[in-house]
Amino acid sequence: MSSTGTSLRIGRELREICGAGLVIEDPAELQSKQIGGVVPGAAVIPASPGEVAAVLRLANEHRLSVVPSGGRTWQRAGKIPDPIDLLLETSSLREVEHYDPGDLTIGVGAGWTVAQLSDKVSADGLLFAGNSARPQRATIGGLLATGLAGPLRHGYGGPRDYCIGIRFIAGDGRKGKGGGRVVKNVAGFDLMKLLIGSWGTLAVITGASFKLFPAPRQTRTFVAEFETAAEAISFRDKVVRSPLSSMSLELISPGAIDPKDSGWAVYVRAAGSDAVLGRYRSELGAAISREIDGQAESELWQRVADFACDSNSSAVVLSLSLPLTEVLPVLNLIAAMCESAGMSFRTIGRIGVGHLLVSLSPDISSADFLKVLSTFREHLSRDASMSVLSGGYADVWRSPTHMGSMQTVKQALDPNNILNPGRFSF
DSSP states (O other): OOOHHHHHHHHHHHHHHHOGGGEEOOHHHHHTTOBTTBOOSOEEOOSSHHHHHHHHHHHHHHTOOEEEESSOSOOOSSOOOSSOOEEEEOTTOOOEEEEEGGGTEEEEETTSBHHHHHHHHHTTTEEOOOOOSSTTTOBHHHHHHHOOOOTTHHHHOOHHHHEEEEEEEETTSOEEEEEOSSSOOOOSSOHHHHHTTSTTSSEEEEEEEEEOEEOOSOEEEEEEEESSHHHHHHHHHHHHHSSOOOSEEEEEOTTSSOTTOOSEEEEEEEESOHHHHHHHHHHHGGGEEEEEOHHHHHHHHHHHHTTTTTSOTTOEEEEEEOOGGGHHHHHHHHHHHHHHHTOEEEEEEETTTTEEEEEEEOOSOHHHHHHHHHHHHHTSOTTOEEEEOSSSOSSOOBOSSOHHHHHHHHHHHOTTOOBSTTTTOO
């Protein structure tokens, strides 16, 4: 905000839109709302999509930088705008837009947490597949904005697969929607999938509809342990070729979940009757070293889901999407890169669908690390994509999607570049 007079006027207009109690300007309170170390100039908590639209129109008028915020579980992805003129919190967008347990669909406001939505549908014997990190804090809006999938991605897909409709306010204040309230709704340009994973750079997500699944009556996790990543990937290939339909198929590197673990492991989570679980035991064979169920199993999978968020503040977390045949070569490349640069790494991954999360501990300068990471990026195939989920790096990013196309979409939805300006090189 350019001057004291302008700031006072904007604060008054924000209070007229949202109410005095939902606009925060106190410096001490704003300290607790910092994003990636940047303290916002003000924060606002609109209670409806109409109020979100009004706030964004005001921000466009005064060219204010706006950062949408959910549960702030992922604060370090990309380069955080500095300054943040306005933090737009979505926590009050809590409407239940529709719920049909028999049709396996639900629509809620973006302020619902993942835990709240999961608890609501579980009462009807249903499962919401968005098993995010820190579900008590993570919001539905944040889950979609990041596009990140937890370990259930192997069996149920990611947010783009089970989200069937989305409501949003574009950067210029226009209301929009993509998809719908039913599963078969794919006509026209798919704005829904465009916004999922856009990290709040194109629009503010205000609500969404989801496909639900019948909840399993019982589950069990089978653990196979190996000395090398190559052995673990060979076991993955056996599981993928088998008739088994597991909920999760997860690679765990040494020390990734438990510092005492010195070997590689593959976790296979299965659901079904005793007879079905017995079939898993038979098919997986002697490679299985132990089985986990009950509360211990639930806690294990939440630790897996929390992996990237639990990395220390200096770690840099990469998200890699790869063809299945490239997972082992890329793991070998990461190991060689870290050995050469004097870094350590931990990794987990949905290896049945080619997704890895890699936590790097770079004990080198930022400039040297950027060179290492850029060289690594150049070795990825054209079918691979990489994004940096922490560390403040806006430019080290690789995707099959053409950057020019993304910049065109950004211009169409946020012509004044007020939403997360510069966070991801556009």
